[in-house]
Amino acid sequence: MAGTNRAELLSAVSKNDVDSLCLVTEKLFNEKTLEDTIVAFNKRQKTELWDDVLGMCMTTLLDSNNDEAEGSQTLAKMHRVLFCIARLANATLSSLGQLQKDEEEDCPSSKSEGEVPPSLYETAVILHGILPTLKSERTGIKNTMCTLFESWWSLGIPGKEELVANTILCLLERSTQLDAAKTDVVRVMAIREVLLAADLSKESAGPLVNLLLQCSYHPQFMTSPQGTQFLAFLFCLNQDLAQRLHDTIKIHLPSVPVTWGSKYGEIYFRAWQKSSDEQREFLELRCIQDIMHNACRMRMGARGSLWYALFKILSSLHAKKTQRGVLDMLTRLYGPILWRSLMVCNSDVRLSAAHIMFDAFPLQDSALGCQEADKALQKQLDAMHSLLQDPVPAVRVAAVTGVGRVLSIYWELIPPDVIKCFMTTLVEDLVYDITSPSVREAVIKVMHELCGNHLALAFLAQVLPTLANFVHDTSERVRVAMLELLLRLKGVRSIKYFHVVPVEHLLARLEV
Structure with a gap:
């Protein structure tokens, strides 16, 4: 079968008949045997193949110059020929990639077969130049061409730098559409290093820069790992x-x-x-x-x-x-x-x-040295204490919540006298703040949070009983916070909830 397919393809190009070339290429592509057919070509056959294909490509482009309308038969024929040539080029490059792998495995029989025919490179340059001129609805042709240039870049084949300027632009346009897929972002990420050689300060680079800016708020870039990596690369x-x-x-x-x-x-x-x-x-x-x-x-x-x-x-x-x-x-x-x-x-x-x-x-x-580091830490602790005394209730609430978070996480880091100062301010001052129930509620919630730190339990055992009367607070939010604290204490062995609030108080609260 491979020999028959090879003969059909060679016959089509030897006749210099683009229609036959398109028919054979489309047939092999649909049968998924195009790449296998190209693999069976030796170096001389590939060279002859692409010499003929290059001639047909140039002839087709010259014939299309006199086209009068986009929907004309000449233009449609040109698009069909370009599509087939791009597919043929992709198959050839895939076969070369396989041969390169064989070379890495030290397969002597393939060392002289993995070179790119010169005419293939010339054809690729022509296709790269045509890429920006294709209309947006020609997605199939553009995608196939881009795949060719991406493969050229990833395989490191000589001349790759000349085949990526329009490719990155096309891929960015594709990946910033509303219906873009995550695979489009992955493709952009794969050839991101193309941008290292681009002069983005030129006026001609305006369209490229605009597309790069669009990436910073496009859903596919922001919701995929490759997209966020690409944006970090742009920065x-x-x-x-x-x-x-x-x-x-x-x-x-x-x-x-x-x-x-x-x-x-x-x-x-x-x-x-x-x-x-x-x-x-x-x-x-x-x-x-x-x-x-x-x-x-x-x-x-x-x-x-x-x-x-x-x-x-x-x-x-x-x-x-x-x-x-x-x-x-x-x-x-x-x-x-x-x-x-x-x-x-x-x-x-x-x-x-x-x-x-x-x-x-x-x-x-x-x-900083030890003394300077201690001063820097003390500066932050002093700022927290000042916030606890702020005249605005909303700031005091934020300070109480923040101090609770700091104490629950960094209890060992903070000096004992500072901890005592913070706790005293909370349970002897702010918990009795008559101007703001939110401040009182925040203090109770801090006690709830500190129950999760075993280092703070000994201190809490001393101060929590002083909060017993807050089950009768005038604010429902404070009462609820206090009862949630008691429920939290049920999971703490060293502190009993009835030692914090006597059962009589709880029963009295139920009667109300």
């Missing part, structure tokens, strides 16, 4: 593109899904991690610190707000603190922004900054 290319990407992300943050905030944080982190020293400094000062500044100075919003999206980006970076250099970077960039924001007159700014500080805690510079 590393040059400063101008990084700035434009950053500005584009900020513009679209209010309208994109909430979950994308953490994905953008991952993108910024990967870009920062993989960039050169100069590019890293730019990303820190012009991108990451810009997000910090806007998040600290912006009024805190609910889920779905711009502030929340910025906070999710920063929170994603905070979660990377254990990675090398990240904590130092966060400490350095927050320095001129965070502490100033915590002391401004505007309570909205203090509230936003408080949420960020508690999420980022602890901020430490590894270059």
Whole structure:
């Protein structure tokens, strides 16, 4: 069968008959035997094949120059011929790829067979030049051509640099369509290094840059690992593109899904991690610190707000603190922004900054000595204590919640006298805050959270009984929080709930 197919294909090209070539190619392609047929060709036959195919390709293009309308028979014939030639080229390249694998396995019989016929390269150059001129509805031809050039690039065949400029543009157009698939993103990612040689500052690169910017808010790029890796790669290319990407992300943050905030944080982190020293400094000062500044100075919003999206980006970076250099970077960039924001007159700014500080805690510079590191930690603890005394209830609620989180996670890190100061402020001052039930509720919830830290149980055993009367609080929210705390204590062996609130109080509450 392979010999018959080979004979049919050679006969078609030897006659210089494009119609016969198309018929045979389409038949073999539909039967999925085209590649097997090409594999059976020796080096001389492949060379002769592509010499003839190149001639037919050029003749077809010359004949189409006098075409009058897009729907004419001449143009339709040209598209059919190009489609078949592209399929034939893909099959030839696949066979060469197989031969290259054989060479790697030291198969002597194939060493001289894996070279690309010169006419195949010339044909590929012609197809590459035609690619941008094809209409958008010619998706089959364009996709087949792009597959050819992608294979050329991945196999490292000489001349690959001349066959990818239009390819990356075509693939980006395809991957940014509304009906794009994740496989389109994977294909873009596979030839991303093409962009390293592109001069994106030229005016002629405008369409390419616009497509790259569209990637930063396209669902397929944002919801696939390859897409986020590609965006991180773009941030590393040059400063101008990084700035434009950053500005584009900020513009679209209010309208994109909430979950994308953490994905953008991952993108910024990967870009920062993989960039050169100069590019890293730019990303820190012009991108990451810009997000910090806007998040600290912006009024805190609910889920779905711009502030929340910025906070999710920063929170994603905070979660990377254990990675090398990240904590130092966060400490350095927050320095001129965070502490100033915590002391401004505007309570909205203090509230936003408080949420960020508690999420980022602890901020430490590894270059500091022990005494300087202790001072830096104490500065953060002092800021927390000041927030607990803030005149605005919303800020006090955030401070109480944040201190509870810090104590539950970093109990061992904090000096005992500071812990005692915090707990005293909570259970002797803020829990009796008559101006805000939310503050009282937050204190009770902190006690609930601390029950999960075994190191805090001895301290809680002493202070929880002082909260017994809060089962009778005038605020229903506080009473509910107190009863939830008692339910939590049922799972703690060292503290009995009836030692915190006597049974008589609970029965009295039931009577009410």
